[in-house]
Amino acid sequence: MVLQFEHVSFRYSGISEWGLRDIDLIVQPGEMVLVAGASGSGKSTLCRAATGLIPHFHRGLWEGRVCVDGLDTKDHPVHELFGHVGLTFQNPDAQIFNQTVEAEIAYGLESLGLASAEIERRLSWVSDVAELGPLLNRPPYSLSGGEKQRVILGAILALKPRVVLLDEPFTHLDPGGAERLRTLLHSVRSEGTALIVAEHRLHEAVADADRLIVLNEGKVVADGPPRNVLAEDLFPFGLNLPPLVRFFREQDWKERPLTLDEATAVLKDKFHRGELGRLISSDRLAFKNMGGSQSSANSSEKDSTPMIEVKDLEFGYDGETVLQGVNVTLNRGECVALVGRNGSGKTTLVKHFNRLLKPKRGLIKILGQEAGTKTVSELSRHVGFAWQNPNDQLFQANVRDEVLTGPRVLHAHDRDWCDRLIERFGLEPLLDRSPFQLSEGQKKRVAFATALAVKPELVVLDEPTAGQDEPFRRELAVLMKELRAEGQTVVVVTHDLEFAAQHANRWVVLAEGRVVADGPPNAVMADARVLAASGLRPTQSFQLREALERLGKEFRLDAAP
Amino acid sequence: MPPLDPRSKLISAIFVAGILIALNDWSSQVAGLAILIGVVLLLRLGRAWLSLLKGLGYAAGSFFLIVWVTFDLAAAVVVSLRLLALGTVFFLFFKTTAPEDLSNTLVKLGTPYPFAFVLSASMQFVHVLMQRAANIRDAQRARGIPLEGPLSTFRHLPALLGPLLVQAFKLADELAEAMEARGFGAPGRRFRREPHLKISDWILMTAAAGLFVTVVL
Numbered sequence: 001m002v003l004q005f006e007h008v009s010f011r012y013s014g015i016s017e018w019g020l021r022d023i024d025l026i027v028q029p030g031e032m033v034l035v036a037g038a039s040g041s042g043k044s045t046l047c048r049a050a051t052g053l054i055p056h057f058h059r060g061l062w063e064g065r066v067c068v069d070g071l072d073t074k075d076h077p078v079h080e081l082f083g084h085v086g087l088t089f090q091n092p093d094a095q096i097f098n099q100t101v102e103a104e105i106a107y108g109l110e111s112l113g114l115a116s117a118e119i120e121r122r123l124s125w126v127s128d129v130a131e132l133g134p135l136l137n138r139p140p141y142s143l144s145g146g147e148k149q150r151v152i153l154g155a156i157l158a159l160k161p162r163v164v165l166l167d168e169p170f171t172h173l174d175p176g177g178a179e180r181l182r183t184l185l186h187s188v189r190s191e192g193t194a195l196i197v198a199e200h201r202l203h204e205a206v207a208d209a210d211r212l213i214v215l216n217e218g219k220v221v222a223d224g225p226p227r228n229v230l231a232e233d234l235f236p237f238g239l240n241l242p243p244l245v246r247f248f249r250e251q252d253w254k255e256r257p258l259t260l261d262e263a264t265a266v267l268k269d270k271f272h273r274g275e276l277g278r279l280i281s282s283d284r285l286a287f288k289n290m291g292g293s294q295s296s297a298n299s300s301e302k303d304s305t306p307m308i309e310v311k312d313l314e315f316g317y318d319g320e321t322v323l324q325g326v327n328v329t330l331n332r333g334e335c336v337a338l339v340g341r342n343g344s345g346k347t348t349l350v351k352h353f354n355r356l357l358k359p360k361r362g363l364i365k366i367l368g369q370e371a372g373t374k375t376v377s378e379l380s381r382h383v384g385f386a387w388q389n390p391n392d393q394l395f396q397a398n399v400r401d402e403v404l405t406g407p408r409v410l411h412a413h414d415r416d417w418c419d420r421l422i423e424r425f426g427l428e429p430l431l432d433r434s435p436f437q438l439s440e441g442q443k444k445r446v447a448f449a450t451a452l453a454v455k456p457e458l459v460v461l462d463e464p465t466a467g468q469d470e471p472f473r474r475e476l477a478v479l480m481k482e483l484r485a486e487g488q489t490v491v492v493v494t495h496d497l498e499f500a501a502q503h504a505n506r507w508v509v510l511a512e513g514r515v516v517a518d519g520p521p522n523a524v525m526a527d528a529r530v531l532a533a534s535g536l537r538p539t540q541s542f543q544l545r546e547a548l549e550r551l552g553k554e555f556r557l558d559a560a561p
Numbered sequence: 562m563p564p565l566d567p568r569s570k571l572i573s574a575i576f577v578a579g580i581l582i583a584l585n586d587w588s589s590q591v592a593g594l595a596i597l598i599g600v601v602l603l604l605r606l607g608r609a610w611l612s613l614l615k616g617l618g619y620a621a622g623s624f625f626l627i628v629w630v631t632f633d634l635a636a637a638v639v640v641s642l643r644l645l646a647l648g649t650v651f652f653l654f655f656k657t658t659a660p661e662d663l664s665n666t667l668v669k670l671g672t673p674y675p676f677a678f679v680l681s682a683s684m685q686f687v688h689v690l691m692q693r694a695a696n697i698r699d700a701q702r703a704r705g706i707p708l709e710g711p712l713s714t715f716r717h718l719p720a721l722l723g724p725l726l727v728q729a730f731k732l733a734d735e736l737a738e739a740m741e742a743r744g745f746g747a748p749g750r751r752f753r754r755e756p757h758l759k760i761s762d763w764i765l766m767t768a769a770a771g772l773f774v775t776v777v778l
Binding site (some may be wrong): 056100391 | 580609649659660661681682684685686688689693696697699700701702703704705707708709719720721724727728731732736738739741742743744745746747748749750751752753754755
């Protein structure tokens with residue numbers, strides 16, 4: 001074994017709850033373990049305990065024993081363990097501290113005291129494995145999120161550790177980046193390195209995992225081969241189950257396919273045994289939770305002017321074109337997902353909605369009026385933003401003032417509406433607390449409330465599901481539905497295609513600054529040309545639906561006289 | 562030509578700066594600047610130097626005006642030329658030295674490792690914080706806080722500084738943890754590029770020191 005936890009419990013100093021409770025765990029060389037659990041279930045704490053950062057860097061109450069590669073972490077400081085076990089943290093910016101990619105990778109090797117010839121050898125090896133060659137001389141701040149992640153992983157792989165832990169590695173990746181990471185992890189593992197991946201987006205990694213561990217309130221509540229664990233009752237643990245598994249569970253089928261091929265094989269089998277008839281003839285019912293929400297289901301859509309009209313928009317920085325010829329019209333009561341690769345211009349486009357950015361060319365109309373003459377603060381009454389990082393806006397002494405900041409500066413305080421919002425987000429018990437003391441999930445809630453406080457007609461949600469657990473996703477879905485029912489328009493900027501397919505009635509796909517598709521999610525995913533241009537992948541739910549439809553056609557052919 | 566050791570470059574740069582400060586007539590400042598520009602062109606750094614000149618020229622221009630008004634024209638010419646020349650000396654040093662060699666050099670010259678490292682790491686940190694500050698400004702403006710123009714920005718400074726400070730502290734904590742996990746405190750650190758003083762380095766330093774002694778003393 002390369003990693004062993006024996007009755008490990010830990011409580012951070014100053015915090016009353018235990019972060020880890022009586023964990024027993026053995027990991028073998030080359031094993032890939034996926035760790036799941038709701039926010040605050042102890043995933044990050046487990047990662048820190050495996051690397052010796054607990055108990056050496058984070059102080060607290062510690063019980064039990066952790067051995068890495070034969071070394072007891074209690075007796076060895078972190079600088080004696082880091083060559084044996086590596087960890088990539090959640091925030092890419094907070095773990096890169098050299099001025100070139102090359103220096104970043106060399107840093108750990110220098111710490112190990114390796115001779116420079118060996119450092120060069122490992123550098124060239126790792127830039128091969130992690131495809132870092134073209135980046136070596138770049139300053140890290142100029143890299144995209146996915147590139148930063150590869151640099152960080154590369155810097156750790158260069159140390160040739162026996163165990164690598166990754167804390168939410170898929171969170172900020174676009175579909176292409178996620179695919180690349182999976183390939184890299186695959187080759188790392190084939191060299192005998194054990195991998196431990198803590199992740200909310202289970203479907204990204206579950207098919208490759210040997211084992212799935214579920215944490216709840218610091219305890220291991222399930223541990224075993226993914227198929228077995230996924231067969232258990234996992235509802236109380238707040239997991240975002242892979243869509244295939246969710247579908248099979250909803251049908252009360254006992255199979256737990258992890259890949260689409262497996263699922264299709266099972267379906268075919270069931271079809272030939274005549275078990276699918278019910279499902280196919282009543283397919284609307286079966287697809288309830290799988291396809292996109294088909295229409296905006298709102299009557300105000302027809303009668304009112306469009307929420308936003310963007311005509312022939314062009315924008316660029318420093319002579320580089322970021323957006324070109326963009327034409328989009330958003331109607332009231334719609335939920336539109338803006339999807340595409342990192343750097344395709346999604347955020348740049350939404351920043352034009354309230355003139356945070358001013359177009360180089362083109363026209364933007366908000367509620368029928370030209371936006372060109374208005375200031376950002378005037379427009380912020382109509383367009384609200386909830387950014388990915390809630391820490392970007394919290395600054396008041398308490399939550400109440402934080403939520404009311406917008407209404408006060410804009411002189412648009414609707415008391416009833418704000419009371420409703422506070423109740424809606426469960427903020428009453430927090431109103432007098434400092435926003436900085438809240439958990440990240442609570443901060444996110446406060447940020448949503450501040451974005452909605454002036455009752456804007458359009459709300460832009462920037463990566464709302466990144467790093468969030470299933471209860472949060474469910475709540476968000478309900479919120480979006482409520483907003484739409486009141487005629488508000490919701491724009492979601494996201495890489496989370498499963499979420500976007502389920503809750504948006506329309507996708508606008510950007511690729512290299514142009515709109516390459518605009519339509520219902522299923523129509524977009526059915527267009528191979530669009531997928532290729534934008535680097536998107538059809539969701540598991542969509543692929544399963546297609547497989548079922550193919551079977552349905554066969555079924556109807558068979559049934560015909 | 563093999564690259565020079567950063568130590569010899571730094572020491573020579575200090576000598577040259579000393580000479581430029583010691584000389585007080587416009588003709589020697591012009592000569593000094595001409596030689597430095599020659600070196601810039603020789604190293605094919607002309608384009609980068611021109612972009613340096615944009616900022617530095619502005620500073621030199623303001624100095625020129627201030628000194629002209631308070632003293633006289635001759636002093637103003639010397640001061641502004643000297644500023645350009647000094648800027649060019651250190652421009653040459655930083656342009657020809659890889660960032661990671663910088664902390665390396667400081668350690669070799671006797672600076673404690675953590676201090677030297679933090680100095681060079683902060684350059685990365687500044688970029689990250691600048692990006693964060695831009696995000697924070699956008700986020701607050703999107704809430705209706707009018708952070709437009711200096712007066713209004715000053716009035717609403719807490720909205721900008723509050724989140725920035727909190728994030729800077731958080732980032733520093735996380736960074737410290739990540740550095741620990743990559744062996745920051747490990748004894749026996751060896752540098753990937755161990756600098757060696759070569760003959761060319763000694764020649765450069767001797768020449769700079771010799772010039773300094775002749776001109777200044």
